[in-house]
Amino acid sequence: MKPTRKSPARKKTPVKSGAPERPKRVRRNPERLIAAILNAAIEEFSNHGFSGARIDRISKRANTVDRMLYYYFGNKERLYEAVLEEVYRNLIEEQRQFVPPEGDPVNGMDELITHMWEHYMNHPEFIRLVMSENLLYGRYIRQSEHIKQVSFPLVRIIDEILKSGKKKNIFRPDADTNFILMTIMSMGFFYVSNQYTYTYWLSKELTPNLRSDAWLGHMKTVIFDHLMVR
Amino acid sequence: MKPTRKSPARKKTPVKSGAPERPKRVRRNPERLIAAILNAAIEEFSNHGFSGARIDRISKRANTVDRMLYYYFGNKERLYEAVLEEVYRNLIEEQRQFVPPEGDPVNGMDELITHMWEHYMNHPEFIRLVMSENLLYGRYIRQSEHIKQVSFPLVRIIDEILKSGKKKNIFRPDADTNFILMTIMSMGFFYVSNQYTYTYWLSKELTPNLRSDAWLGHMKTVIFDHLMVR
Amino acid sequence: MKPTRKSPARKKTPVKSGAPERPKRVRRNPERLIAAILNAAIEEFSNHGFSGARIDRISKRANTVDRMLYYYFGNKERLYEAVLEEVYRNLIEEQRQFVPPEGDPVNGMDELITHMWEHYMNHPEFIRLVMSENLLYGRYIRQSEHIKQVSFPLVRIIDEILKSGKKKNIFRPDADTNFILMTIMSMGFFYVSNQYTYTYWLSKELTPNLRSDAWLGHMKTVIFDHLMVR
Amino acid sequence: MKPTRKSPARKKTPVKSGAPERPKRVRRNPERLIAAILNAAIEEFSNHGFSGARIDRISKRANTVDRMLYYYFGNKERLYEAVLEEVYRNLIEEQRQFVPPEGDPVNGMDELITHMWEHYMNHPEFIRLVMSENLLYGRYIRQSEHIKQVSFPLVRIIDEILKSGKKKNIFRPDADTNFILMTIMSMGFFYVSNQYTYTYWLSKELTPNLRSDAWLGHMKTVIFDHLMVR
DNA sequence: CATGAATGAGAATTCATTCAT
DNA sequence: AATGAATGAATTCTCATTCAT
Numbered sequence A, B, C, D: 001m002k003p004t005r006k007s008p009a010r011k012k013t014p015v016k017s018g019a020p021e022r023p024k025r026v027r028r029n030p031e032r033l034i035a036a037i038l039n040a041a042i043e044e045f046s047n048h049g050f051s052g053a054r055i056d057r058i059s060k061r062a063n064t065v066d067r068m069l070y071y072y073f074g075n076k077e078r079l080y081e082a083v084l085e086e087v088y089r090n091l092i093e094e095q096r097q098f099v100p101p102e103g104d105p106v107n108g109m110d111e112l113i114t115h116m117w118e119h120y121m122n123h124p125e126f127i128r129l130v131m132s133e134n135l136l137y138g139r140y141i142r143q144s145e146h147i148k149q150v151s152f153p154l155v156r157i158i159d160e161i162l163k164s165g166k167k168k169n170i171f172r173p174d175a176d177t178n179f180i181l182m183t184i185m186s187m188g189f190f191y192v193s194n195q196y197t198y199t200y201w202l203s204k205e206l207t208p209n210l211r212s213d214a215w216l217g218h219m220k221t222v223i224f225d226h227l228m229v230r
Numbered sequence E: 001c002a003t004g005a006a007t008g009a010g011a012a013t014t015c016a017t018t019c020a021t
Numbered sequence F: 001a002a003t004g005a006a007t008g009a010a011t012t013c014t015c016a017t018t019c020a021t
Helices: A030-052 A055-061 A066-075 A074-099 A106-124 A124-135 A140-144 A145-149 A153-167 A178-195 A204-210 A212-227 B030-052 B055-061 B066-071 B076-097 B103-122 B124-135 B140-142 B146-149 B154-167 B175-192 B204-210 B214-225 C032-054 C055-061 C066-073 C076-097 C103-121 C124-135 C139-143 C145-149 C155-167 C179-195 C204-212 C212-227 D030-054 D055-061 D065-072 D078-096 D105-122 D123-137 D139-143 D144-149 D151-165 D176-195 D204-210 D212-227
Strands: none
Touching: A030 A055, A030 A066, A030 B030, A030 D176, A055 A066, A066 A074, A066 A124, A066 A178, A066 B214, A066 C155, A074 A106, A074 A124, A074 A140, A074 A145, A074 A153, A106 A124, A106 A140, A106 A212, A106 B140, A106 C055, A106 D176, A124 A140, A124 A145, A124 A178, A124 B124, A140 A145, A153 A178, A178 A212, A178 B204, A178 B214, A178 C155, A204 A212, A212 B154, A212 B175, B030 B055, B030 B066, B030 B076, B030 B124, B066 B076, B076 B103, B076 B124, B076 B140, B076 B146, B076 B154, B103 B124, B103 B154, B103 B175, B103 B214, B103 D065, B124 B175, B154 B175, B175 D123, B204 B214, C032 C066, C032 C076, C032 C124, C032 D123, C055 C066, C066 C076, C076 C103, C076 C124, C076 C139, C076 C145, C076 C155, C103 C124, C103 C155, C103 C179, C103 C212, C124 C139, C124 C179, C124 D123, C139 C145, C145 D078, C155 C179, C179 C204, C179 C212, C179 D204, C179 D212, C204 C212, C204 D176, C212 D176, D030 D055, D030 D065, D030 D078, D030 D123, D055 D065, D055 D151, D065 D078, D078 D139, D078 D144, D078 D151, D105 D123, D105 D151, D105 D176, D105 D212, D123 D139, D123 D176, D151 D176, D176 D212, D204 D212
């Protein structure tokens, strides 16, 4: 009765004694292994995009073997989806932690812009994954029930800041939540996302001006120039 | 099992999927073939990114065979580089055609914004290729002597518009060319590039407001709010 | 890329496709579980053959997990053997139930043919498993002590019918049990086993004639034409 | 410009001088290579069925590498289909070569039975492939336009023999082409196809009688007993 | 008795690229 | 100048099976 596939027959004795020890894997700790895979996958997908990502690089970085990715995530696409969900989950978590100062809409808006900016600066992997997903025409975000259902805390916060500012006649009455949000996002995101190409556009002499804090300052200026009643 | 006799009457190769069906090709017209390959490659790379792009899809779309891509372009990377150069060349060509109205900086800026916006709207493949290139950390743009050397016509035009507006005391005196350019680019680019994800962020009720012409209007408002001396 | 913080609020394993969803299982009822596995295996092996059969499909259909198949049956091969034994056991059981009419060999033969035919018609999974086993060159049937030892009740019954018919000078004296049995088996088995290919052979106009009852009628005609003394 | 995939960088120097020379492959002779692959595939699929067949065994037997199977046949399924077509093509070719004796329907039928029988005896791989295909529910034969379109020469020949015999009042007037054909096929096919299992059924003492020539004789007896007007 | 976790060894297929004329 | 044939090296994923409690 020959087994169809050769039974594993583990090689206990390494051929060479100088051969590199296989790294000790985290055994019998699924949660930790899953987290390790997910983090490795975030790194890999963010670095190489979906097509460029390699399963074996992920498993190596997670200190496990390819097989385990399939065991826990099914296939490359599902792993990618899990990655997307994870970074969005993190984003939302951070937004939840954000509490704008009471009673001062100008300050509130200022801190909000700073908060969004810092997320972009601290999470280039988020930026890159979002770019990838857009290059994929939003294929996976569309599939993720999880992402589609949650709402983003900042939307309500902006809404409230704007309302408060309008009531006090500080902000222009026609300011629109989505437009303000999009303005902040676009300026913040683009600064990071397109850094490798726009430098070729700019007037070379002035480029050094474009340090990140200067750009954050500019963003705020532009937004308040637009928002404040004169 | 005894092998059956050799099929006596085999005339042609049977299935031939790997060896693609020979299409009628444009023969003896290298220029046309090269252009066809380049266009097919623009489409493919823009659609799938560098890693996701497939040589055989390009050759099929160009009505030729894989081999010819190598014949004319060397390898996938060089073809990608040629694609990047091509879309930048087209961009610059369009910018050269742009002539701002004489003597009216407000109008000039207005038309400039429109001009940039329209390029984004009309050339999603450009947007996507630039995204890809940024995901690749600008690897190929850095290699391209061609792209690095040219300067972008719009920079000088913006510069002149700003100078003219400042001289007339219409524009704020500290307006910076690069910052203005970046502002236009970021808002315009992001609107197209991230369309598949930001919708999940926005306040659902307000989303319909975000039609493209409304966004163009908003861009202009924001920029002039910032630019105009009050 | 810096690793994002470990997702702080991970509670459960995420996708878990490889590790199958835990179905509510029949616990503490080994007999029932074993039977469920066996039935699922009959279905699977009969449908896909030995190589094509999948352990996980069987376990899913049996509402259990892969591990249990190994627990109760050892490995795929032994499970397959158990399946073979099971269907043969069923066959023999049915044959045991068959009692030919006393004293009338013609009637006896007629009912016997019907009985065999009906087993084929009612048990396509038996047909398919037998085909599989033959494609495997009888590897498992040869190993099964169980199958090899039992004798098939019909052989003795045919033998008696033939003897009785010969004694009465109704059946030709040289009629051979094995040949008659083989004739019935071949015509009955083939009709079911090869149904997907022989249709391409037949004269298309006449195909509708080949309904199953017509074929049973033909079988009987042929056998009696051969058997009866003229 | 690192290539995405490592460029081949053929190892010209074998590590060990005792390492087995890689076999010289038939180069630049597509027709021969295709034929070699097809023959190897016939052997492999016939031996192991579709699921059990292994691409690498086929390529090894054809003295080539896996890649070439894909180059010429696309994938395993298409190769299997090509195999099916090939053995059917061979069958038809043999049938075309069969010319029944003029004017003597009894002799004609006799030789026809012999001819069919001999194809089964000489082509076990045909038998096994047909079994496989039936286990696959005729999936591939259904897809093959080629097989579906051709008609089998023997059908017309049987038809003519029967007509001739009926005209001469030798054969029973209600003899049906399809039924006769099916009878011959079923008895001939089954004898080979099920050889590994029916032996367990038969009366052990009589089994030696069942030599192949005896069975051919029995087939003829049965068919003529049925066919001849008494 | 039962089962969740883990896994080695394949297996089909893909992909860019070079060989050879 | 052009192209048909050939191909090495991955790459994703599958499959039966064992480890470990």
